[in-house]
Each structure stands twice: as structure tokens, then as C-alpha cells.
Amino acid sequence: MKYKIADVALALAISTGAALATPGADDFRHKAMSSDAFEIASSKIALGQSENPKVKAFAKLMIHDHSLTTKHLLIGSGMSQADIDAKIAPGPDGKHKANDLVDQSHADSLDKLGSEKGKDFDSDYMSGQVSGHKDAVSLFEDYARNGDDRSLRLWARTTLKKIKMHLAKADALDKGM
Secondary structure, eight states: HHHHHHHHHHHHHHTTTTTTOOHHHHHHHHHHHHHHHHHHHHHHHHHHHHHOOOHHHHHHHHHHHHHHHHHHHHTTTOOOOHHHHHHHHTTTTOOOOOOSSSSSHHHEEEEEEEHHHHHHHHHHHHHHHHHHHHHHHHHHHHHHHHOOOHHHHHHHHHHHHHHHHHHHHOOOOHHHO
């Protein structure tokens, strides 16, 4: 009977993803840097495309805060700030390219944002910020609870407060669009 209960518990954990959900330190660092890269790139676009002072102020906050988290994540990543800047910059044709930091979906989103202005831009930018910050909250909550690197786990826990604040601000601005 003991074995059957343990087998059921293990099967339940695997089927819900609980046993395999938390990324290792390197994977967490990479996912967080990828999130930061998109936040920074889209927010730089916002400074040029938005006409809404509240959206521009939010974009400035995103560039500042996500640059700080990226600086922390670069330690031990094997990447430099120049590597990240090159990967999030558009190519000579003005289009963003998918790479190991920016996936195709995010590259396409950056290109779409770059082609919009005014209220259309603001709406798409803010809804993307809400979605991105929800994903970041999930990533950081999971790593803060279950991460395999103690110092990175503590940093994730501390940083989570700021990400939740970003989400609340993004959500409020998005609802006001």
C-alpha cells in the first residue's frame, strides 16, 4: 500500500509539472535575461512611438529597472552587456532577428511595435507589458521557492517585489487605454 500511494503521488507531481517545473540556475538566468531584453527593447521603442506621457514614464522605469536586473544576471552568464545589446538591436534592415536571447515571437512583437504610433502603439505596448510581467512573476515565484542556487533564489525573491510593482503599474495603465 505504501508503494501505491508513493507511485500515485509521483505520477500526480509529474502530470502537473511540479516535479520538473523549476528551471536550474543557468536556465533561470537565461529566461530572466531574455525577459529583461524584451522589456528594455520594447520600452526603448515606446520612448519614440508613444505620445502618452504616462506610457513614456513607464517605459523609462522599465529601461532603468530591467537594466539593473540584467547587470546582476550577467554575472556568471558568460555574456556581456555588448552581447545583449547586439542581440536586441534591429538588423540593418530595421527588423529584429530571433536568436538565443530573443525568440521569433518577441522579435515579431518588437517589429510590430516599431511600426505603430499613438493609441494603437500604447495599447499593444501596455498589453505586452502586462503579459510579460505576469510571465516574469511566475518565473521568479517558482525560482524563489524552488531554485537550486541559494543566492540566486534569494535575489529572485527580493526582485519579485519590484516585478509585481511593475505588473500592477502596467495593468493600471493598460486598463486606462
